[in-house]
Amino acid sequence: MIKRILVCVKLVPTATSVEMDGQFRLKRDGTSLQLNIADVSALEAALRLKAATPDAEVVVLSMGPAKTSQTLQELYALGADRVILLSDPALAGADSFATAKALVAAIRCLGDFDCLLCGRRAIDAETGQIPGQLAAALGIPAVTNVQQLTARDNGFLCQRRLENGTAQLEIAAPCLLSVCEYTYPLRLPGIMGKRRARDKQVEVLTAVAVGLSAEECGLRGSKTKVIRVDTRAPGLRKCRYCETDVLAEKIREVQL
Amino acid sequence: MKQELLLIQGTLPDMGLQSKAAQLALKGHLTLRVISGANLEAATADDGAIAKALIPQAQNARVILAPATTRLRAILPMLAWYLQAGLTADCTHLDISPDGTLLQTRPAFGNSLIATIETVSGIQMATVRPGTFPVSEGAEQIPVETLQEKPAQRVKLLEFVPLADSVPLGEAKIIVAGGAGIGSSAGFLKLADFAGRIGGVVGASRNAVDAGYVPYSAQVGMTGITVCPKLYIAVGISGAVQHLAGMSGSTTVIAINSDPKAPIFQYADYGIVGDWESIIDQLMEELS
Numbered sequence: 001m002i003k004r005i006l007v008c009v010k011l012v013p014t015a016t017s018v019e020m021d022g023q024f025r026l027k028r029d030g031t032s033l034q035l036n037i038a039d040v041s042a043l044e045a046a047l048r049l050k051a052a053t054p055d056a057e058v059v060v061l062s063m064g065p066a067k068t069s070q071t072l073q074e075l076y077a078l079g080a081d082r083v084i085l086l087s088d089p090a091l092a093g094a095d096s097f098a099t100a101k102a103l104v105a106a107i108r109c110l111g112d113f114d115c116l117l118c119g120r121r122a123i124d125a126e127t128g129q130i131p132g133q134l135a136a137a138l139g140i141p142a143v144t145n146v147q148q149l150t151a152r153d154n155g156f157l158c159q160r161r162l163e164n165g166t167a168q169l170e171i172a173a174p175c176l177l178s179v180c181e182y183t184y185p186l187r188l189p190g191i192m193g194k195r196r197a198r199d200k201q202v203e204v205l206t207a208v209a210v211g212l213s214a215e216e217c218g219l220r221g222s223k224t225k226v227i228r229v230d231t232r233a234p235g236l237r238k239c240r241y242c243e244t245d246v247l248a249e250k251i252r253e254v255q256l
Numbered sequence: 257m258k259q260e261l262l263l264i265q266g267t268l269p270d271m272g273l274q275s276k277a278a279q280l281a282l283k284g285h286l287t288l289r290v291i292s293g294a295n296l297e298a299a300t301a302d303d304g305a306i307a308k309a310l311i312p313q314a315q316n317a318r319v320i321l322a323p324a325t326t327r328l329r330a331i332l333p334m335l336a337w338y339l340q341a342g343l344t345a346d347c348t349h350l351d352i353s354p355d356g357t358l359l360q361t362r363p364a365f366g367n368s369l370i371a372t373i374e375t376v377s378g379i380q381m382a383t384v385r386p387g388t389f390p391v392s393e394g395a396e397q398i399p400v401e402t403l404q405e406k407p408a409q410r411v412k413l414l415e416f417v418p419l420a421d422s423v424p425l426g427e428a429k430i431i432v433a434g435g436a437g438i439g440s441s442a443g444f445l446k447l448a449d450f451a452g453r454i455g456g457v458v459g460a461s462r463n464a465v466d467a468g469y470v471p472y473s474a475q476v477g478m479t480g481i482t483v484c485p486k487l488y489i490a491v492g493i494s495g496a497v498q499h500l501a502g503m504s505g506s507t508t509v510i511a512i513n514s515d516p517k518a519p520i521f522q523y524a525d526y527g528i529v530g531d532w533e534s535i536i537d538q539l540m541e542e543l544s
Contacts, residue, residue, distance in 0.1 A: 165418035169411055169413055169414060170411070172411075222342070225375075226371045227373065229372075230372075241528065241529070248542040
């Protein structure tokens with residue numbers, strides 16, 4: 001029986017272009033934020049598992065600037081039982097290794113869980129590395145790129161999308177599953193949910209509170225370092241607007 | 257002193273990356289070793305078990321590379337954690353200094369920025385976007401070791417359904433790629449019909465794949481396949497940087513889009529603004 005589902009979510013900039021500071025860190029202030037698109041699927045999957053299992057609890061964990069707590073608070077209205085934000089200026093500039101380390105420290109403070117769900121990648125950095133790093137650090141099995149999942153016995157059944165086909169897998173709990181974008185559309189908050197959310201607060205944890213030392217955090221705790229950033233030049237080709245006869249001619253040329 | 261460049265190949269070996277790895281090993285004064293986990297990937301579904309089996313293989317590695325396939329993008333982060341090593345995802349360019357420092361380049365933050373990254377840990381790890389590097393002669397002659405490992409228990413493969421038609425997108429001379437603007441699976445059938453008539457194959461943007469119009473195998477771009485056909489016809493594709501990264505190496509690019517402001521036109525040699533269906537109909541007529 002499922003007792004607790006953890007969901008890791010990230011708020012990402014809504015803008016298609018972002019700015020960076022002098023140390024090549026993403027400027028997260030001043031840009032509007034939204035729930036990362038694959039994390040939406042992970043959260044909805046968790047809420048569905050909860051709906052199918054009485055007494056199951058959904059705990060949402062996010063890492064980011066303090067101001068993200070406003071957006072995260074709305075997740076209570078959807079049915080999250082606890083929303084936790086790991087937030088500390090010391091964590092800024094973390095690469096995937098340092099991010100995984102921080103999340104693991106926070107997860108260890110939350111107690112046992114049956115399933116850790118996350119999106120398969122974030123649309124800002126697109127590394128998709130956090131799920132694998134979390135699973136290795138927590139010593140639990142993992143399936144990435146999940147397109148469908150259901151609870152079964154002491155584990156989960158899931159469908160994994162691969163380049164050359166689809167794998168149907170059975171995984172034992174506790175485990176990590178990373179979910180694809182658009183797998184499950186997120187529900188809308190109901191009146192009851194909104195009412196319940198009113199008196200709930202996002203629990204904010206600092207790096208020290210989860211037992212992280214300064215050396216383990218942010219840029220200092222990272223294993224990779226951005227040494228240069230170049231702007232990709234737009235408009236590498238000069239477009240000639242034309243009619244279909246010119247295109248047909250081009251196609252014939254290539255066919256020869 | 258760690259002196260090996262370890263290349264890990266999976267079910268879909270990237271011979272271009274194998275060629276690149278040989279060049280990097282030479283320049284960085286490292287010994288190239290190629291390990292294949294393909295047999296394991298078929299036998300077990302547990303990526304964690306494969307990652308663990310790779311730990312002893314990495315003892316002498318200064319650099320570890322792998323193609324950024326779905327499975328290796330799950331396995332490498334696990335291995336990186338076990339080795340406490342830095343890992344850069346989905347690189348599009350690699351270079352190495354004579355002392356073995358790996359320079360890893362990748363598009364960053366899903367837009368117009370290209371970041372060059374160095375690893376501060378002893379072992380430098382990177383996954384590389386499949387199809388990024390051209391295959392050079394002799395890549396097949398590099399000996400490949402096979403990874404042996406005990407089957408895992410925690411994840412069980414119940415069934416594997418292969419894709420009905422594995423499109424050899426990477427080898428196509430002409431690619432007709434559709435985006436979200438195609439609007440439906442039926443629309444993609446029409447594109448496939450057109451592609452078939454002109455001797456091309458169908459590709460797609462991530463939005464079209466995510467919308468379920470077309471299988472993932474057709475996805476061109478940062479999280480799909482990188483292609484460089486003689487002719488790339490982008491239909492109803494707005495031209496997100498992630499997509500452009502996967503097709504900008506094409507010899508000629510034609511863009512068909514109803515939005516004159518779509519960024520794809522900045523990356524096209526020829527463009528038509530208008531309804532894609534009527535344009536394709538007209539093209540079919542002219543080519544028949």
